[in-house]
Amino acid sequence: MNGHILPGVPIAVDCFQQKTIGRVKFYFLSHMHADHTVGLTSKWNQPIYCSQITGRLLQHKYNISAHLIEVLEPSQPHLLSHKDRKLTVHMLDANHCPGSCMFFFETENSKILYTGDFRFDKGIPTEFKNIYNRLKPIDLLYLDNTYCEPTCVFPNRDEAVKMITDICEQHPEHRVYVGTSWVGHEDLLEKLSANLKEYVFVDSDFFSRLQLLEVVDVFKTGSSSRLNAVPNSKLTCSSIAEWNKEMPTIGIKPTAMFGGQCTTGSKSAGMLHCVPYSNHCNFLELTEFVKLVAPKHIKPIVPGRKYKSGMESMFRADMRQLDNYLCITEENTDFQTKSDNLKSGMNKKENLQQVQYKKHQGKVKRKVIKHKSKPYSRGVNFFNEHDKNTKARKCAKESLQIEIESEIVRNCHELFQDFFTKGNR
Template structure:
């Protein structure tokens, strides 16, 4: 969970992924990397809504997909929705008003896909004097770092004065994760085994750890099995207007054997999905990074056969090894960690990151 204050030390007047009173009172431009709650603190509060509504030249900037999700999430907050300005992938010019003056800062903001969830992006901020990368929550395969064109000039990594880094899984316990496609293939393998064992009569429920973030699995599983994924009405409404998702989901449970419709926990005497009462054969799959490492050993798949539950390692955040590779590849002058990992302190994380920078 992000603990980032929202303030970018090198650029006064902007707030990123925090909309709390301190951000509102001292900033004039607000940036949202994606629509997870820990990156939206204060956004839907009455105080922020009133503040931004009173400022003609203050706006909230995000990707087009995040803007659509905000419209679906905050249908009644017209004050905030009226202040959303969408940025396209690549460079955008944002004019940031300077408080208590008639001047403004011309800020070039480059949106870069973050690989975390639907609509997520990294922000590359350029003032003419400073170049700052804010990663937000992100995940890339290290082999793809060189392919991020907006972070390169003439084939070489951009010079970064500072990097604000997602350090969710910086600790040794999260040294490695399967790639997203490796996790997807593990899930497909478990589904195929189960469907064969039940003569294609079994249903599969895949747990959604958050409202937003399972879109990669939804789209890939719908494509693989040529079946839509059954979701709740709330989830269906959340994706309203996003064609790449709405074509893959349904509110009708009878249309498919694939379900992401609720946070339902199987247990003794509970072998059925409430949405498909006629079917007793149900496989529960829980994708998460939380149980990949146990006692120093790594388990990409953990089966609980008595209740047809399979836990599969799946992470939309970078592993420790990927984070170290990212820092070493881009060699920023400074790195600011944005998340305190479990069983660690911010001071420990900063010390280890500084050591990586020194080692190069």
């Protein structure tokens, strides 16, 4: 689940658990991807604020009553009130998928920008500057950190479409299957259709969503011997191998999860091409956006966790790598100073000797780890990342009961705790 209850206001964005009812007054939905709609069912009975397209898709997928959907107009101020408090919200295009949007919340005392999932482009700065007063900086930015890591480098979407077009043109006699999300790849398919001068064939469920989006001109239902769209979950090497028994077939999966362009499979069994087409920002685009917004604080939307190689990691939830672009205030000057002290302390001593505890057969054993001289570049991590003792690492993460024998490291650990307590990020 990639949703949050905002601090200081009774507002939840992309957070629809039953336990929130009572302490949340206003529910907002940024877009219709499954990781942002956790908790929504046909039994949902609270009003939801969203875009018009998202409202249509809500009714289509979850059969939510129309009277519960509160449609917001783009870039227009909407006034909400609760217990004599007034709140203004602006909805901005997020450039992620049809209906996706950002929310800009303003009260008398605070400003919060919630990006949801987004892809930064030249249209966002113009739209944002129309409502943003730089004399009163944003207090808190909730940022889409899906690819918030310097190694996340991939092209813009037009360049990725060109890469997919080239692959199709290199296989003129092959049937092509393009992987798609539930919503979000319609623009890709339209541009691919225009480049190849081919119709795109989809199943009936996909076509019914296209009708809601009013983009059916280049689509047909059924399957063809040339250009087809299928759900990403059905596009695997094994399925391509089966399709190749009927006729020569290739698959194209548009995703930046694996970095650059790559290919798996074989000529005999069929090839699966992964192309770095993404509806999320790459790292450079994220830094440009944060420079534009210049908030006081940043909070990651995607929690710090790791599913598998290529997906979100703990490091991508570490917003300190964007500290240079924050608005400088007295409030966060001390915060930045502690961060700098922490980093310098970790780099001063080449060989750190620390103690980690692990549970073993009901007892606690003491284990000394000697770290190599290479300084840590991914924030504070007191454990050897190459240590293969999985149980020890898991125990350390859960308990955080670390005893530091070196005075330097002990001071760094105190700074680390104080850093996050005062930063509240």
